[in-house]
Amino acid sequence: MVTDTHPTLPEFDYFRPESLQEASAFLAQHAGEARPFLGGTDLFVRMRDGALVPRYLVDVKHLEGTDELRFDPQHGLTIGAAVCMNRVIASPEVRRVYPLLAEACRSVASHQLRTRATVVGNVCNASPAGDTIGACLALDGVLNVHGTGGPRQEPLSAFFLGPGKTKLQPGDIVTSIHFPLPPLGCAGTYLKLGRNRLSDLSIVAVTVLAAPDPGLPSGCRFRIVLASVAPVPLVAAQAEEYLANRPVTSDSIAEAARLAGAACKPIDDIRGSARYRKSMVKNLTEKALTAVWNQLHP
Amino acid sequence: MSFHEIQITVNGVHERVSVKSNQTLMLLLRETLALTGTKNGCSAGECGACTVLLNGEAVNSCMVLAAECDGAEVITVEGLAGDPLQDAIIRHGGVQCGFCTPGVLISARALLNRNPNPNDEEIKEALVGNLCRCTGYVRIIEAVKEAARLQV
Numbered sequence: 001m002v003t004d005t006h007p008t009l010p011e012f013d014y015f016r017p018e019s020l021q022e023a024s025a026f027l028a029q030h031a032g033e034a035r036p037f038l039g040g041t042d043l044f045v046r047m048r049d050g051a052l053v054p055r056y057l058v059d060v061k062h063l064e065g066t067d068e069l070r071f072d073p074q075h076g077l078t079i080g081a082a083v084c085m086n087r088v089i090a091s092p093e094v095r096r097v098y099p100l101l102a103e104a105c106r107s108v109a110s111h112q113l114r115t116r117a118t119v120v121g122n123v124c125n126a127s128p129a130g131d132t133i134g135a136c137l138a139l140d141g142v143l144n145v146h147g148t149g150g151p152r153q154e155p156l157s158a159f160f161l162g163p164g165k166t167k168l169q170p171g172d173i174v175t176s177i178h179f180p181l182p183p184l185g186c187a188g189t190y191l192k193l194g195r196n197r198l199s200d201l202s203i204v205a206v207t208v209l210a211a212p213d214p215g216l217p218s219g220c221r222f223r224i225v226l227a228s229v230a231p232v233p234l235v236a237a238q239a240e241e242y243l244a245n246r247p248v249t250s251d252s253i254a255e256a257a258r259l260a261g262a263a264c265k266p267i268d269d270i271r272g273s274a275r276y277r278k279s280m281v282k283n284l285t286e287k288a289l290t291a292v293w294n295q296l297h298p
Numbered sequence: 299m300s301f302h303e304i305q306i307t308v309n310g311v312h313e314r315v316s317v318k319s320n321q322t323l324m325l326l327l328r329e330t331l332a333l334t335g336t337k338n339g340c341s342a343g344e345c346g347a348c349t350v351l352l353n354g355e356a357v358n359s360c361m362v363l364a365a366e367c368d369g370a371e372v373i374t375v376e377g378l379a380g381d382p383l384q385d386a387i388i389r390h391g392g393v394q395c396g397f398c399t400p401g402v403l404i405s406a407r408a409l410l411n412r413n414p415n416p417n418d419e420e421i422k423e424a425l426v427g428n429l430c431r432c433t434g435y436v437r438i439i440e441a442v443k444e445a446a447r448l449q450v
């Protein structure tokens with residue numbers, strides 16, 4: 001058997017619509033055979049593998065609102081769909097107000113890939129391993145979507161339905177992702193376990209964001225999101241609730257980490273076994289919770 | 299499959315070409331414009347041998363469609379002739395088989411353009427996407443540091 005190690009892209013038509021209306025209409029009319037694309041860093045890999053054979057690629061970069069990266073101290077941050085990860089990392093406002101997001105972007109692939117790869121593409125691809133999804137969920141991201149019925153919003157909390165499956169319908173184009181202001185005094189971290197230190201998909205990864213909350217018995221609200229351990233990016237709700245309801249100690253952190261490990265449903269694959277993943281989720285969660293707690297109480 | 303008329307400036311030379319939808323920037327450079335300095339290592343965004351500057355930013359040219367490059371400015375390794383990086387990488391023995399070298403030089407140029415005085419960690423991070431099977435990277439990093447020194 002001859003394996004083509006340098007496969008070219010299969011044939012398709014490249015289409016660059018002039019407006020969101022035109023793009024949505026075209027995508028809806030060609031449901032199942034046309035796909036929106038941004039950086040193409042997920043799409044081209046799957047097309048070369050033969051896993052995906054779209055008849056049309058619809059370039060949605062340059063459409064209205066997709067190029068903006070805007071921070072407003074009253075309302076928060078908007079990242080246009082076409083804004084690449086390097087631009088997010090370089091933004092002084094993102095570094096200052098949403099450092100967790102910059103940290104997550106920095107863990108993706110290589111510099112030259114991040115010139116193309118986008119946060120919105122990472123989210124729309126809906127891989128349980130998507131490195132920026134944990135930060136986007138923990139920061140309460142909301143997608144601005146343009147569909148055949150006009151614009152609407154989709155909160156990320158209910159967006160993911162399965163690997164590669166989302167709430168998006170044919171004709172839908174995500175134009176940007178919006179984040180409200182993060183909770184006052186928050187701290188966060190992203191711990192990614194890969195086969196090498198940089199530039200590979202995660203074996204497992206843990207996002208933790210925490211902020212003081214005097215209304216809670218613990219005085220602190222933790223958000224915990226797990227990657228690569230379930231069909232969708234997994235919010236460890238039980239562990240979050242457990243931590244909220246008692247004083248934060250090394251024991252309660254250890255128990256919350258155990259709950260996070262118990263909540264996940266990983267699979268065996270080339271990156272690691274399910275058993276290994278489960279125990280690493282527990283260890284990384286404990287490490288991340290402790291690190292963030294210490295950041296809040298130096 | 300449709301064709302697209304594009305205008306593109308490569309290493310300062312203005313080109314007007316007709317490209318197929320599925321043609322990548324890498325194949326446009328190598329096969330249409332005969333600029334074979336840009337290498338095809340994996341066609342998957344992994345190895346970095348195809349790295350070029352697209353509008354000043356390093357990209358994997360195997361992951362960009364030529365049709366997207368209408369009006370773009372591209373610099374390939376051929377466009378780096380005379381760059382102090384070239385001399386430095388030869389002097390430090392940062393080239394063995396040479397297959398990774400065009401991509402390494404482009405990534406290093408992009409780094410020095412955005413950060414003229416990088417430390418070791420920043421150099422390593424900028425070259426994460428450029429795999430080299432020969433040198434063990436140390437000499438490449440030394441070369442980038444020297445080019446940075448010569449540049450200021």
Ligand SMILES: Cc1cc2nc3c(=O)[nH]c(=O)nc-3n(C[C@H](O)[C@H](O)[C@H](O)COP(=O)(O)OP(=O)(O)OC[C@H]3O[C@@H](n4cnc5c(N)ncnc54)[C@H](O)[C@@H]3O)c2cc1C
Pocket residue numbers: 035036037038039040041042043044045060081107108109110113116117118119120121122123124125129130131132168172173174175199200201202342343344
């Ligand atoms: C070598 C390599 C290394 C990688 N390493 C990592 C890594 O470490 N971590 C990681 O998380 N990912 C990694 N990836 C995957 C990929 O780079 C990221 O998921 C990236 O964020 C995808 O963004 P994109 O803009 O390229 O998306 P695209 O490929 O353009 O699109 C992704 C998906 O979203 C859909 N889509 C795109 N735009 C829209 C829109 N506006 N509205 C609705 N749907 C849309 C597309 O149809 C497609 O299904 C890697 C990929 C490669 C090739």
Ligand code: FES
Pocket residue numbers: 337338339340341342343344345346347348349358359360361
């Ligand atoms: S050939 Fe483009 S990254 Fe390997």
Ligand code: FES
Pocket residue numbers: 392393394395396397398399429430431432433
């Ligand atoms: S010199 Fe041979 S791959 Fe780098």
